[in-house]
Amino acid sequence: MTKATKATKGDKGDKGDPGLDPDLTHICNINWKHGEATDPGLLKEMGLLIAFDNDVWNEDIHRHSIRVLVEEVDRETMTACWCELLPAGWPNQKELQLQGVRFKDLCEPFSGFEEIFPAGEPGLPANGARFFPARGFETGRVYRVIVQGDFIRDVKERAVDGDHLPPYVPNRRSGDGLEGGTFESWFVLGDKLVNINRATAAELTAVAGIGPEIATAIIAHRTDAGNFQTLAQLINVPGIGEKKLAQLRSVLTL
Ligand SMILES: [Ca+2]
Missing domain, CATH: 1.10.150.280 (AF1531-like domain)
Known part of the structure; x- marks a missing residue:
């Protein structure tokens, strides 16, 4: 069997591609700036968006596979705690805004939605995921997004190759060439005081x-x-x- 060939250059998320297995599924784009201050405008309107370069099952997009945390600093004890955000609609499963979506253009979370799937509904192929927090987004907060690739199957029933490696999505797709792996990213909301x-x-x-x-x-x-x-x-x-x-x-x- 031949080693995986390089994905086509020039697409979003392909810059610096180290030779991923293009047959696996990777995270190819996000709508925030990893590790940096991020303009709150779009996030407040659209929520957090994650794009995959192959279809994944909608039912695998849930609170155990995609977790969004916010930092709570306690200045008396000088500790920082990370609180997990509940998605909007919680606890009503049918209204949860943590779900699979289909972006109009692959790996392009700014292209708009072709479809937004009902949370948990099985058998629906999604090329992205959306998370909208019940408490909304707050300027100045630090957020952390964790996507457990091991828990999200693509439509070929393989775990998403999620490892988040330099120079990071969108400059390089996630993945180390093996099934599974955790994608972890953070950002500060607000690009100015x-x-x-x-x-x-x-x-x-x-x-x-x-x-x-x-x-x-x-x-x-x-x-x-x-x-x-x-x-x-x-x-x-x-x-x-x-x-x-x-x-x-x-x-x-x-
Ligand atoms: Ca991997």
């Missing part, structure tokens, strides 16, 4: 730790007392204490 003197109520509310009441109070303070001169002045806003101020400092600016 939120300016407390210019942000709208919606932009403020998108920040983790700022709800509608605090957003309104920040804007009221801005209107009544003028622009903030320092971030420390946020302590004068009702609802913001020392602890919250410390949490917000890393994602706000003037």
Whole structure:
């Protein structure tokens, strides 16, 4: 039997292809920037999207095969915990927004959906997966996405070759040439800090730790007392204490 030939160059996700077995299934694209700050706009609208270069079974896209975690930092104990996000629709299986999809163009999660499959419905060939968290996305948060290739079968009943290796998807498809393997990626949501003197109520509310009441109070303070001169002045806003101020400092600016 001949060794696998290189996948065709020039397609998305083929750059730097080290000689994967093109007959296996790989993760070829994602709609966030691995390891980097990612613009929240598209994610908030579409959710997280993962593209495969062959068809996989829709019923294998579930909470054990695709896990999305968010970092929760506790500044008192100086520990970080990773909480698993529940998909929108939970616990109603039929409404779960963790499901297989078909992108119009293979390996192109920005091409739109040809189909979005009901979660868990068996026998449907998907070329992608979508995850939309029940609590939405929050600017400034660190997210981690884990895809267990061992638990996702392609339509030839083989595990997805998911190993995530440099220079990473989309510059190189996942995989080490053997069935199975774990894809793991992370990103920070938001490519810039939120300016407390210019942000709208919606932009403020998108920040983790700022709800509608605090957003309104920040804007009221801005209107009544003028622009903030320092971030420390946020302590004068009702609802913001020392602890919250410390949490917000890393994602706000003037
Ligand atoms: Ca592998």
